[in-house]
Amino acid sequence: MKKLFFLTLACGGAMLLNGAELKLQSAADGMLIDRNGDGVVESVLTHTQEKPVLELLTGKLGNGIHRSVLEYKLPEKSAVAKATLTVTLNGRTGCHPDTPGIAGPETVLWVYWGTEADGKIGLADDGAGEKAGVILPNRAADLSRPVVVDVTEQLKKAVAAGAGWIGFRLEAADEKNAAAAWRIRSSEFARRYAASSLPVLTIVTEQGGRG
Secondary structure (H helix, E strand, O other), X not given: OOEEEEEOOOXXXXXXXXXXXXXXXXXXXXXXXXXXXXXXOOEXXXXXXXXXXXXXXXXXXXXXXXXXXXXXXXXXXXXXXXXXXXXXXXXXXXXXXXXOOOOOOOEEEEEEOOOOOOOOOOHHHOOOOEEEEEEEOOOOOOOOOOEEEEOHHHHHHHHHOOOOEEEEEEEEOOOOOOOOEEEEEOHHHHHHOOHHHOOEEEEEEOOOOOO
């Protein structure tokens, strides 16, 4: 039976027991924004008390292109058996505009664990990492369940490299021609309204692995 932990690793790593399941809250989440659609990201939007960020947008809204970013503190000395990233869409359709029949763009997940992954959302996060695959297809979403993507391969690489942090960036495969933007509930949304919709990185360690 797996042992379950639910932690925020913001101030330091934690050792995982063999066969444990750890659910990590993001240390930071926000958006990288290309406001005029010229292909250059020039601004970062993260939550503040003055300007709450309750949704992370991915795709095109007006002329602006948005990319969602989440970063997590990794536990120390863990032999990863499986890892998944879970996010929850918001609204009636999960996208802007929130109109029946509208679907967000095909969205690719990029994963990075180099110097750009530092627990803060910044311009350097744009373009970093390797492509993990499509996290959201260009079709109507099933809002009755969260979006879950397997990131085991990337977590294993990050751990092997001795990384302390890992970042995830969601961006539309064809940003210029995107007709909408996906709406993902941010960690602040989860804190205020629905804890079950927290963006979570789940790591299961190997039985008999390093502890």
